[in-house]
Amino acid sequence: MDWFTAHVDEVWKLFVEHLYLSAVPLVIGLAIALPLGWLAKRYRIIGPPLIMGTGLLYTLPSLAVFILLPGILHTQILDPVNVIVAMTIYTIALLVRTVADGLRAVPEDVLLSATAMGYRPFSRLVKVELPLAVPVISAGLRVAAVSNVSIVSVAAIIGVQQLGSLFTDGFNRAFFAPIITGIVACVVLSLVLDLLIMGVTHVLTPWSRTRRPG
Amino acid sequence: MIRFESVSKSYPDGTIAVGDLSLEVPDGQTTVFVGPSGCGKTTSLRMINRMIEPTGGRITVDDRDTASMDAATLRRSMGYVIQHAGLFPHRTIKANITTVPLLLGWDRRRAERRALELMEQVGLPEHLAGRYPAQLSGGQQQRVGVARALAADPPIMLMDEPFSAVDPIVREQLQDAFLMLQADLGKTIVFVTHDIDEAIKLGDQVAVLRVRGELAQLASPADLLAEPTDEFVADFVGKDRGYRTLGFRSASYPIATEPTVPVGATADLARVTAAGRWVLVIDDERRPLGWVDPDKVDQAVSIGSLHRGGTVASVTGTLREALDAALSSPTGRGVIVDESGALLGTVRAHEVVDAIAADAQRAP
Numbered sequence A: 001m002d003w004f005t006a007h008v009d010e011v012w013k014l015f016v017e018h019l020y021l022s023a024v025p026l027v028i029g030l031a032i033a034l035p036l037g038w039l040a041k042r043y044r045i046i047g048p049p050l051i052m053g054t055g056l057l058y059t060l061p062s063l064a065v066f067i068l069l070p071g072i073l074h075t076q077i078l079d080p081v082n083v084i085v086a087m088t089i090y091t092i093a094l095l096v097r098t099v100a101d102g103l104r105a106v107p108e109d110v111l112l113s114a115t116a117m118g119y120r121p122f123s124r125l126v127k128v129e130l131p132l133a134v135p136v137i138s139a140g141l142r143v144a145a146v147s148n149v150s151i152v153s154v155a156a157i158i159g160v161q162q163l164g165s166l167f168t169d170g171f172n173r174a175f176f177a178p179i180i181t182g183i184v185a186c187v188v189l190s191l192v193l194d195l196l197i198m199g200v201t202h203v204l205t206p207w208s209r210t211r212r213p214g
Numbered sequence B: 001m002i003r004f005e006s007v008s009k010s011y012p013d014g015t016i017a018v019g020d021l022s023l024e025v026p027d028g029q030t031t032v033f034v035g036p037s038g039c040g041k042t043t044s045l046r047m048i049n050r051m052i053e054p055t056g057g058r059i060t061v062d063d064r065d066t067a068s069m070d071a072a073t074l075r076r077s078m079g080y081v082i083q084h085a086g087l088f089p090h091r092t093i094k095a096n097i098t099t100v101p102l103l104l105g106w107d108r109r110r111a112e113r114r115a116l117e118l119m120e121q122v123g124l125p126e127h128l129a130g131r132y133p134a135q136l137s138g139g140q141q142q143r144v145g146v147a148r149a150l151a152a153d154p155p156i157m158l159m160d161e162p163f164s165a166v167d168p169i170v171r172e173q174l175q176d177a178f179l180m181l182q183a184d185l186g187k188t189i190v191f192v193t194h195d196i197d198e199a200i201k202l203g204d205q206v207a208v209l210r211v212r213g214e215l216a217q218l219a220s221p222a223d224l225l226a227e228p229t230d231e232f233v234a235d236f237v238g239k240d241r242g243y244r245t246l247g248f249r250s251a252s253y254p255i256a257t258e259p260t261v262p263v264g265a266t267a268d269l270a271r272v273t274a275a276g277r278w279v280l281v282i283d284d285e286r287r288p289l290g291w292v293d294p295d296k297v298d299q300a301v302s303i304g305s306l307h308r309g310g311t312v313a314s315v316t317g318t319l320r321e322a323l324d325a326a327l328s329s330p331t332g333r334g335v336i337v338d339e340s341g342a343l344l345g346t347v348r349a350h351e352v353v354d355a356i357a358a359d360a361q362r363a364p
Helices: A002-006 A008-042 A047-059 A062-073 A080-104 A108-117 A121-158 A164-173 A176-204 B041-048 B071-076 B093-097 B099-103 B108-121 B138-150 B168-185 B196-202 B221-226 B231-237 B241-248 B267-273 B319-328 B349-362
Strands: B002-010 B016-025 B030-034 B056-061 B078-081 B156-160 B188-193 B205-210 B214-219 B260-262 B279-282 B288-292 B312-314 B333-337 B343-348
Touching (some): A047 A080, A108 A121, B016 B056, B016 B214, B030 B041, B030 B196, B041 B156, B093 B099, B093 B108, B188 B196, B205 B231, B214 B221, B319 B343
Parallel strands (some): B030 B188, B030 B205, B078 B156
Antiparallel strands (some): B205 B214, B333 B343
16 A cells, blocks of 8 residues: 555556557447448348457457567557557457447347338438447447456556556566556456446437336 | 339249239228238338339339339338337437438427327327337337328328237227328328238228239228129138128118116116116216116116116118127117217117118119
């Protein structure tokens, strides 16, 4: 505790950095996963390979990705862009299937009546299908958020500063205080992201909380 | 007018949903497509608004080939109601109903005013406007479905088994509401059902389809019952079609005066008035309330002591109503009322049957 109070400013800086490195890829990843998920749901032939292919990205060892990306992107090894790109890949890996599942969960008769009302395909997607897919997509997003927080910490090994740096620091000095602080901070960060996603979902889906009385 | 000209629909795997369908759907009337499952009735309906594209022939609406129109625009000009209503779960009732008006670019205020007006028209209380579909009963959802289809006041309504997913009592309420609305609105309606009774009740003309969308018969409900063209139609229409035909016929029959007592009459008065075991009880405005057995009356004739089994027929109604009134009455005398519901007298079953026979002799 003494260690923590002496390093509050430093921990806070790492916390914000960690938040940035996990949350920004979440947003970019979602933006990319939406059209990919739609494609996977829409076209029977490319659907399964697309979902399987993007899903496999998740099995790439994160350390290897962090080391290889600078060479591929021609960036500096310490450039946070590497981490952002890597985390975006992991987010996409988790979300393409979720988006496709969410869109598939929209009832057939709702789609049918939307078309019959005279919705063109794109506005049907935006105004009917996506809103109804929000609960499923949101569930996937929560998993991706927690996963991101955890994977980002690995980037400490290549020297990118965030909460994971507390682990390497503690390990190098055989000193537990920073490690425990880092773990607690990661849990808090996951909770913050989770609550944030739940809050946004809550606002977007007033309809899903209604039950027929009686 | 919607016209099918040799319309066909086949699929790449060789399945033929509709072989060669030609028929006309007249303006302002309800045309029912009825037939067993797999007869292509829903496919035929969906080809009208191009939810399904025909592979042969053409469909015209007011002499315009639908294939030449923009599909979304065409669909917005036709109301569409499906079996489970297909309401948007994420939108309130009001927002569901304003869907098409807003797609057509109406001003939001006007669309919302229209939504409230329609809710009243289809019999939905106003306080449901802000609810979500999941909070409504199946029957209420179906009413919303009808209101939503009517929202932009389209001249044409396409209805695909709209009432088949609700229980029989609610279905009958919805059918009656449908008939009242249609009497007011006079839309050109194409209605799909597998239920011949519904077809006969709701249709101005009924198209009986057999497999592959082959038109077995196109006729008014009365003609369909009286003269099915072949065995398929006869079987499909059902066994008691002779009796059901009476639902489309009316004729005059003798009405006998019936002794009555008011509510509150003493048992003795009821006993001396009764012609036989039962006596008819009426209210202040001479409306029949039911039969009473004076021996089962304690002091005075009360509402609770009434026999309620008998139906009441209007003198302007059909022979089916009159016969049913006679058959359901504990006295064998069917109660006949005038248009205001006041008692005219009674008729016996054999008198109704005689009237039926006489009417049949006169018929060409």
